[in-house]
Every structure is written in C-alpha cells, then in structure tokens.
Amino acid sequence: MFSVSHIHHIAIICSDYGVSKHFYSELLGFEIIKETYRETRQSYKLDLAINETQQIELFSFPSAPARPSYPEAQGLRHLAFAAQDLEACIKHLNQHGVITEAIRVDELTGKKFTFFADPDNLPIELYEA
Structure with a gap:
C-alpha cells in the first residue's frame, strides 16, 4: 500500500x-x-x-528556462503556506515592497487567503490557518 x-x-x-x-x-x-x-x-x-x-x-x-506563463500553465499552479495571522503577514510583506492581492474568502471553507509572487514571479498563497 x-x-x-x-x-x-x-x-x-x-x-x-x-x-x-x-x-x-x-x-x-x-x-x-x-x-x-x-x-x-x-x-x-x-x-x-x-x-x-x-x-x-x-x-x-x-x-x-523561464516559466512558460502565469498562472494558468500546466503543472504546479502555486505554493501555499498556512498563516496564523493573515493580516500581519500581508502587512510585513507590503512593508518590504512585496505586492499582495486583495484578501479573498474561500467559498468552500470560509477561510481568507491572498496571493503574492516571489522574485521569479512564482505564485505564492497565504491561507488563513
């Protein structure tokens, strides 16, 4: 098994x-x-x-080679990290020049999340723990 x-x-x-x-x-x-x-x-x-x-x-x-497209290319779509305090994480990122998307709410779980990009434009999600 x-x-x-x-x-x-x-x-x-x-x-x-x-x-x-x-x-x-x-x-x-x-x-x-x-x-x-x-x-x-x-x-x-x-x-x-x-x-x-x-x-x-x-x-x-x-x-x-560079990533073929963003974010809908076949393969791994994004990397997600669980965050205990989503707003504090967003504030930290924004203070360091990292642009985050507006907070969204997962319609299936009711949890909040956002996306940002790493230096190579890899999509990263922060998901409310």
Missing part, C-alpha cells in the same frame, strides 16, 4: 540566487539548514526549513 505522512520538500529553481535567498530566508523567515555550492553544475542548493518536517530546496542553474 502507498502511504505518505507529509510533504518533505518543495524544489524551486530561481533566476537570481542572492535575491531569492534573501526573499525566502530573510523576508519569509525560513531557517537556512544548509547551503551548498556545486562546482560541477555551477549552481547553489539552499535547504530551508519551513517547520520541523517540511523544507524548501532553492536551486540556481546557469541557464534554466
């Missing part, structure tokens, strides 16, 4: 490693677990802890 307990990690390939490293570690506050420069690939791999069980792997590759 196939059985999983949780998502272990989400892998993101960025276009500007320094900018994305700052965004995810400093602005979003994810803890750096390990940073590795891989000489043979001329790329970085940064492991970031979201919590005790989930991580983000941030990669840089010299010639990675």
Whole structure:
C-alpha cells in the first residue's frame, strides 16, 4: 500500500540566487539548514526549513528556462503556506515592497487567503490557518 505522512520538500529553481535567498530566508523567515555550492553544475542548493518536517530546496542553474506563463500553465499552479495571522503577514510583506492581492474568502471553507509572487514571479498563497 502507498502511504505518505507529509510533504518533505518543495524544489524551486530561481533566476537570481542572492535575491531569492534573501526573499525566502530573510523576508519569509525560513531557517537556512544548509547551503551548498556545486562546482560541477555551477549552481547553489539552499535547504530551508519551513517547520520541523517540511523544507524548501532553492536551486540556481546557469541557464534554466523561464516559466512558460502565469498562472494558468500546466503543472504546479502555486505554493501555499498556512498563516496564523493573515493580516500581519500581508502587512510585513507590503512593508518590504512585496505586492499582495486583495484578501479573498474561500467559498468552500470560509477561510481568507491572498496571493503574492516571489522574485521569479512564482505564485505564492497565504491561507488563513
């Protein structure tokens, strides 16, 4: 039987490693677990802890192709994080120059949520916990 307990990690390939490293570690506050420069690939791999069980792997590759379109391209649509205080998170992002969409309400759950973009325009959702 196939059985999983949780998502272990989400892998993101960025276009500007320094900018994305700052965004995810400093602005979003994810803890750096390990940073590795891989000489043979001329790329970085940064492991970031979201919590005790989930991580983000941030990669840089010299010639990675751009995302084909936003946001309705086939494939992963967006990354969503649960937020205890949605308004406080939005205020923090806005104070650091990150534009957030207007708060919406999920018609199925009644929970509030919003979207914003990372430095590579990857759509990120904050969903009321």
